Amino acid sequence: MITKLIEQIQEKKAPIVVGLDPTLKLMPKTLVDKWINELGQTPEAVAEAMFEYNRQIMDACVDLIPAVKPQIAMYETFGIPGLYAYQRTVEYAKQLGLIVIADIKRGDIGTSSAAYALGHLGSVKIGEYTYRGFDADMATVNPYMGSDSVRPFVDVCKPEDKGIFVLCKTSNPSSGEFQDRIVDGRPLYEHVAEKIEEWGANNREGDYSNVGAVVGATYPEMGERLRKLMPHTYILVPGYGAQGGKGADLKNFFNKDGLGAIVNSSRGIIAAFQKEEYAKYGEENFALASRAAVVDMLEDINSVL
Amino acid sequence: MITKLIEQIQEKKAPIVVGLDPTLKLMPKTLVDKWINELGQTPEAVAEAMFEYNRQIMDACVDLIPAVKPQIAMYETFGIPGLYAYQRTVEYAKQLGLIVIADIKRGDIGTSSAAYALGHLGSVKIGEYTYRGFDADMATVNPYMGSDSVRPFVDVCKPEDKGIFVLCKTSNPSSGEFQDRIVDGRPLYEHVAEKIEEWGANNREGDYSNVGAVVGATYPEMGERLRKLMPHTYILVPGYGAQGGKGADLKNFFNKDGLGAIVNSSRGIIAAFQKEEYAKYGEENFALASRAAVVDMLEDINSVL
Numbered sequence: 001m002i003t004k005l006i007e008q009i010q011e012k013k014a015p016i017v018v019g020l021d022p023t024l025k026l027m028p029k030t031l032v033d034k035w036i037n038e039l040g041q042t043p044e045a046v047a048e049a050m051f052e053y054n055r056q057i058m059d060a061c062v063d064l065i066p067a068v069k070p071q072i073a074m075y076e077t078f079g080i081p082g083l084y085a086y087q088r089t090v091e092y093a094k095q096l097g098l099i100v101i102a103d104i105k106r107g108d109i110g111t112s113s114a115a116y117a118l119g120h121l122g123s124v125k126i127g128e129y130t131y132r133g134f135d136a137d138m139a140t141v142n143p144y145m146g147s148d149s150v151r152p153f154v155d156v157c158k159p160e161d162k163g164i165f166v167l168c169k170t171s172n173p174s175s176g177e178f179q180d181r182i183v184d185g186r187p188l189y190e191h192v193a194e195k196i197e198e199w200g201a202n203n204r205e206g207d208y209s210n211v212g213a214v215v216g217a218t219y220p221e222m223g224e225r226l227r228k229l230m231p232h233t234y235i236l237v238p239g240y241g242a243q244g245g246k247g248a249d250l251k252n253f254f255n256k257d258g259l260g261a262i263v264n265s266s267r268g269i270i271a272a273f274q275k276e277e278y279a280k281y282g283e284e285n286f287a288l289a290s291r292a293a294v295v296d297m298l299e300d301i302n303s304v305l
Numbered sequence: 306m307i308t309k310l311i312e313q314i315q316e317k318k319a320p321i322v323v324g325l326d327p328t329l330k331l332m333p334k335t336l337v338d339k340w341i342n343e344l345g346q347t348p349e350a351v352a353e354a355m356f357e358y359n360r361q362i363m364d365a366c367v368d369l370i371p372a373v374k375p376q377i378a379m380y381e382t383f384g385i386p387g388l389y390a391y392q393r394t395v396e397y398a399k400q401l402g403l404i405v406i407a408d409i410k411r412g413d414i415g416t417s418s419a420a421y422a423l424g425h426l427g428s429v430k431i432g433e434y435t436y437r438g439f440d441a442d443m444a445t446v447n448p449y450m451g452s453d454s455v456r457p458f459v460d461v462c463k464p465e466d467k468g469i470f471v472l473c474k475t476s477n478p479s480s481g482e483f484q485d486r487i488v489d490g491r492p493l494y495e496h497v498a499e500k501i502e503e504w505g506a507n508n509r510e511g512d513y514s515n516v517g518a519v520v521g522a523t524y525p526e527m528g529e530r531l532r533k534l535m536p537h538t539y540i541l542v543p544g545y546g547a548q549g550g551k552g553a554d555l556k557n558f559f560n561k562d563g564l565g566a567i568v569n570s571s572r573g574i575i576a577a578f579q580k581e582e583y584a585k586y587g588e589e590n591f592a593l594a595s596r597a598a599v600v601d602m603l604e605d606i607n608s609v610l
Binding site for chain 2: 021023024036041042043045046071073074076077078079080082083084087103105106107108109110111112113115116118119120124126127128129131132133134142143144145146147148149167170171172173174175176177178179181182183184188191192195238
């Protein structure tokens, strides 16, 4: 899968991914109201709005971006109807040829992690039939429980042609509370980084493995160090834009060939229409505002590569 | 919520919780086949079997147990139909008066954690209506991303009368890879334990807080130490039975008054009919086998308290 992601990144000259994290606050009121008028003040109405919001943004940006990253939490908030919108979003993105990075941050003991891995990346056999639950291309994984919790995700990568990104140093303000603690003279996230390289060792496709890492844009010095510590690991970089990361901070996450990292922006792209600089598009053209924000993000990031 | 859990534990003299983790391997073949005959080899059939399996086990054990702990991974494997079975299981358990501990191990940056917390424990407003997604009583949370990822779950506890259990030292074999690493002279899980006490400080109900901890039965020495380090923290103890933990190992997880811990068993109870000692019940009476296994588990655990 990492080969497919790299091909898309190179073809579109776009080492970026758009986070599809719809909320009632971020979606245009007109869009939400349209569905509430049709289906009432119900989670089904919100779910329809979420899917339409995502669909319009994807339609407007598909030629510019290699991938999307739906944050499943935003859908789980609305229960089953929300998860149905998540599923439709994954399906639609794949129909458009976009790679789907499911931001699910799952992790559990072996048998439960295997269940998550099969549900989100793999498949289950029911009698003679094979059934795919959510069927994303890649997924984020939480490493706190150790190798036997990550392995079931790693194991699904090769047979199913999928990939994962394991949390290493996350973008949020208090990520340091545990991740930065010093263990044997080095921060814990460096030990996690070593394990990520190890987990990926049998999952290489060319220079990179299907086991990637999450390292926040908000910590550029750590990005530089982690880039070196994980030479075969693709880095998913959240925290650009709304969380404070800037293009100039990102150079060190990349290798000299301009590969090795993919930068995510969520709110900065999907709610661009709410920002002064894109207000001219108007709420009804929110997807065009998103497209303009993607163009600007690409210019910012490609200028430092 | 912790008060309600303690009341149920005392009333039933049962510091235990039954893990509702149905899989195709664990469920009786006759039950699965019944639904496949009706609905075909489909996830919908498996989901119906899962719900009926859970329902029969809960019906058979409700007078003996205070709580159930559905592992959401087992349901997510089967996509939306699976999650619908999860939702029905939560609802049915609550109708029976059982406390539901949602084993979801979620955790993300602030806004996403808030979305999870509202979806699984809280509610969202849609216009004038309040909608509850999965509405469990308590949930497990992953601390790797630090305070701002755990806080949204903590914050929902008081207004919604809910509780959480934060992963501290998990029961799986490789939990030590990161959790046991020495930070400032002590294992990382002890630093997590301190934070758990801190997160619970404003969430006390009597002696205990609504912010609990997960500590695996498979590590009894650590259980003893963590019991002392977290005096106001209820401990959810997985790993009993199938994962290797025994009653004699559990004494140290409890306080002298017999409170302070609740021990989970999943496979050992729900698939008891597959074990030689309960084979006499026969596959069709799987729920009675589960009841017998609960009785034996209670005897084992109460003998050391």
